[in-house]
Amino acid sequence: MDRNLLTTRLRTPKNERVTIPNTNILAGQIINFTSKARTKELILHTSVTIGYDVPWRQVHELLIGAAKASENVMEDPEPFVLQKGLNDFYIEYELNAYTDKPRQIPASYSELHQNIQDQFNEAGVEILSPHYRVLREDDQKG
Numbered sequence: 001m002d003r004n005l006l007t008t009r010l011r012t013p014k015n016e017r018v019t020i021p022n023t024n025i026l027a028g029q030i031i032n033f034t035s036k037a038r039t040k041e042l043i044l045h046t047s048v049t050i051g052y053d054v055p056w057r058q059v060h061e062l063l064i065g066a067a068k069a070s071e072n073v074m075e076d077p078e079p080f081v082l083q084k085g086l087n088d089f090y091i092e093y094e095l096n097a098y099t100d101k102p103r104q105i106p107a108s109y110s111e112l113h114q115n116i117q118d119q120f121n122e123a124g125v126e127i128l129s130p131h132y133r134v135l136r137e138d139d140q141k142g
Contacts, residue, residue, distance in 0.1 A: 040077060044097045044108055048116065049090040054125050056083065059093055062123055066115035067097040072108040074098040 001017065002009040008025060010018045050059050060081045067079035079097035095116070099108055120127050 040074070040098055040100070042099055042102055044073070044099050044105070044112060045094055046109065046112060046116070047084065047092055047094045048127055049087070049092050050125070050127065051090050056091065056093075058123070058125070059091075062119040062125065063093060063095040063116065066112065066119040067095055069115045069119070070097065070108065070112045072099050072101040072104050072111070074100055 001011050006022055008020050008022060010020065012018060048059075048063070063081050064079050067073045068075070073079060074097075077098050079095065082094045082096065083091055084094045085092040095112075097112070099105070101108060117127065
């Protein structure tokens with residue numbers, strides 16, 4: 001918005017006005033999301049935890065499908081999944097997807113999370129804290 005000798009004024013994506021002393025800018029580290037998007041370095045990333053009863057290949061397929069269904073995710077480079085941890089009751093998966101729309105990051109995360117829920121629901125895989133096990137009526141019949 002504005003820059004002078006002592007301060008820099010910015011407007012956030014939520015239309016908030018922020019004043020930053022230039023001493024903070026000079027002493028700190030700044031990430032330019034716009035330039036990262038141009039060089040295909042801007043990655044959206046989110047994590048889910050899934051129990052060991054779901055095959056990891058299926059989880060990867062569902063997460064990548066969710067990313068590809070998201071409007072602001074780039075096709076090239078392709079989204080990828082990392083397995084961040086093998087914990088006592090669950091595996092932590094991290095979905096990484098490139099975007100070239102830095103101004104739409106909050107909306108992109110929202111759509112990505114919706115698509116993850118849709119993909120897992122359609123496949124019958126629950127995203128549920130594995131620490132808590134629900135006894136379903138169908139489980140009692142078997």
